[in-house]
Amino acid sequence: MKSLVLCCGLISALLLSSTAQVEGQSGQSPSHQGTDCTQIHSRNPAAPSGVYVIKPVGVKNTFQVYCEMQTDGGWTVLQRRSGRDVSFHRNWTEYKDGFGDLMQNHWLGLSKVFSMTQKKTWTLRVDLYTHDGRTLYALYKNFRVGDETSGFKLHVGEYDGNAGDALQDQNGYGFSTSDRDNDGCSPCIFGDIAWYKCVGSKEGWWYSQCGSASLNGDWHASGDHIGWSSGLYWRTDKFPKLYSVKGSKMMIKSCLKNFVAKHFIRGHTVV
Numbered sequence: 507m508k509s510l511v512l513c514c515g516l517i518s519a520l521l522l523s524s525t526a527q528v529e530g531q532s533g534q535s536p537s538h539q540g541t542d543c544t545q546i547h548s549r550n551p552a553a554p555s556g557v558y559v560i561k562p563v564g565v566k567n568t569f570q571v572y573c574e575m576q577t578d579g580g581w582t583v584l585q586r587r588s589g590r591d592v593s594f595h596r597n598w599t600e601y602k603d604g605f606g607d608l609m610q611n612h613w614l615g616l617s618k619v620f621s622m623t624q625k626k627t628w629t630l631r632v633d634l635y636t637h638d639g640r641t642l643y644a645l646y647k648n649f650r651v652g653d654e655t656s657g658f659k660l661h662v663g664e665y666d667g668n669a670g671d672a673l674q675d676q677n678g679y680g681f682s683t684s685d686r687d688n689d690g691c692s693p694c695i696f697g698d699i700a701w702y703k704c705v706g707s708k709e710g711w712w713y714s715q716c717g718s719a720s721l722n723g724d725w726h727a728s729g730d731h732i733g734w735s736s737g738l739y740w741r742t743d744k745f746p747k748l749y750s751v752k753g754s755k756m757m758i759k760s761c762l763k764n765f766v767a768k769h770f771i772r773g774h775t776v777v
């Protein structure tokens with residue numbers, strides 16, 4: 507955690523001092539506000555949280571994202587759940603393209619996440635809101651997803667946080683929806699039941715025979731949140747059994763290690 511913060515802090519400082527030079531070289535169109543929320547925040551630390559138009563490095567099209575601007579940097583939100591006003595019962599195409607309301611419940615879309623995480627180095631932060639008002643979090647270094655041919659395969663590195671590590675056992679698995687099966691069950695045997703699909707209702711997730719996390723399942727209100735095998739779950743020892751969280755947020759921040767190494771450390775006296 508400490509080294510992570512240090513890394514991103516150092517890089518933000520470097521970026522601030524050199525943004526103008528980079529922009530001059532690339533001749534970006536004025537229709538977008540940055541490559542991602544981390545860059546927007548490092549250029550303007552006073553920029554408020556909200557919807558921004560971004561154009562990731564090496565990507566043709568611009569798209570909108572919600573930026574969570576925090577003191578530790580700008581985070582691009584990938585997923586947010588806080589109620590059932592937006593259905594997460596969606597097919598492959600919808601999970602690929604994204605859906606919902608960026609200001610509220612939404613899924614940004616796997617092809618956008620792929621396009622962002624192709625370049626740079628990213629940290630994933632998962633915030634989990636409990637029914638008794640706490641927020642637990644999990645941080646993963648080196649987050650990225652593969653391209654569509656790989657099933658948007660999940661890659662997560664080292665864990666840190668206080669929510670427990672539920673995502674590590676899904677590392678390396680593709681995404682599954684009701685119409686696309688990458689969960690590795692052929693079948694999976696739980697007790698004396700054979701499961702062919704981990705997708706329980708019509709949600710999508712990086713199921714791994716089936717694994718410990720799923721945050722796109724059916725949302726359950728307080729008081730009715732225990733006992734569901736679907737739900738929004740993060741099965742670690744930090745949560746009661748069959749507990750569906752009250753809300754979740756998944757967001758990523760770029761660390762730009764490679765970018766900095768390539769553009770600044772070589773030929774400059776950084777260290």
Ligand SMILES: *[C@@H]1O[C@H](CO)[C@@H](O)[C@H](O)[C@H]1NC(C)=O
Nearest residue numbers: 595596597598599600601685
């Ligand atoms: C996915 O869902 C959308 C919206 O309901 C629908 O228009 C589309 O045809 C579906 N795609 C497939 C492949 O079923």
